């Protein structure tokens with residue numbers, strides 16, 4: 001299908017390939033069973049009426065496995081192009097509606113995005129061609145009817161996969177190609193994603209509508225299938241869009257927009273006992289900047305204190321146990337919020353002192369960032385017809 005995050009995380013790992021984890025979600029067994037069943041009960045017996053059931057089921061299962069291989073190759077084609085552009089691919093998951101390559105980051109330019117997206121359908125077209133040639137090749141062989149039928153089925157299904165994925169609704173491959181085109185045209189990634197997701201949602205609604213038409217026309221299974229695919233696509237379009245929204249919300253925001261200027265500080269000559277009583281017990285933060293006449297000289301955390309036996313708290317001073325300020329544990333007012341969240345993530349801290357030169361000018365906490373982001377996204381969400389710009 002298309003690069004993105006798998007909607008489900010249950011399942012098991014099959015094997016590793018060039019550093020990519022190939023995994024199967026449990027929901028994939030549903031499609032495997034359905035394909036095997038419909039081929040064994042319907043497709044093969046229709047053209048070879050005297051077929052023993054055991055053989056029909058074996059051929060059904062073999063065809064389903066080759067379909068699995070085709071979907072996997074489609075995802076590997078996306079992954080191959082991504083890796084060629086030094087975008088790492090973590091995982092390929094096969095699930096109910098096909099496959100997904102979990103690509104670690106977005107492409108940096110529209111051309112790369114287009115190439116990654118188009119690789120999947122090209123691979124499926126190539127597979128359709130290959131299976132069609134195999135159909136021609138086996139047609140004149142004696143007693144090869146079942147293989148002719150199987151290759152014929154795989155030709156059709158790969159062709160269908162290629163065409164379906166070319167529908168220009170995000171997050172289908174065609175939608176990603178459309179986004180790449182719009183990205184180039186507008187020069188604005190978020191706006192391109194917005195438009196491509198809108199088309200994606202439109203496609204999803206059309207599929208759901210078609211599904212209901214089919215159900216009322218008496219084709220219950222086929223109709224339900226379309227409805228489910230439509231619902232899945234709609235969710236995926238929504239999710240893909242909000243991912244970009246989140247990034248867009250963060251873009252251009254800096255520490256100075258979020259920081260608190262009134263900071264509780266410690267003095268380096270305080271004893272640990274004083275620090276515990278005056279700061280840790282009273283304000284319930286787990287980390288405090290240590291300043292000397294306004295200059296940040298260190299950071300004292302609860303962990304530092306816990307390392308010192310309690311009976312030594314009266315003698316030991318803050319400056320003996322604190323960490324010195326470094327580029328990792330401080331930020332400046334001009335640091336982007338992106339970087340702040342990355343530092344908080346890697347350092348495992350939720351509070352960072354803000355320094356200008358060496359002067360302490362404030363503190364930024366994860367909670368402040370999250371609250372403000374929530375408010376901003378809430379206000380944006382209030383008018384969802386507003387394109388981002």
Ligand SMILES: [Zn+2]
Nearest residue numbers: 001002120173
């Ligand atoms: Zn794809």
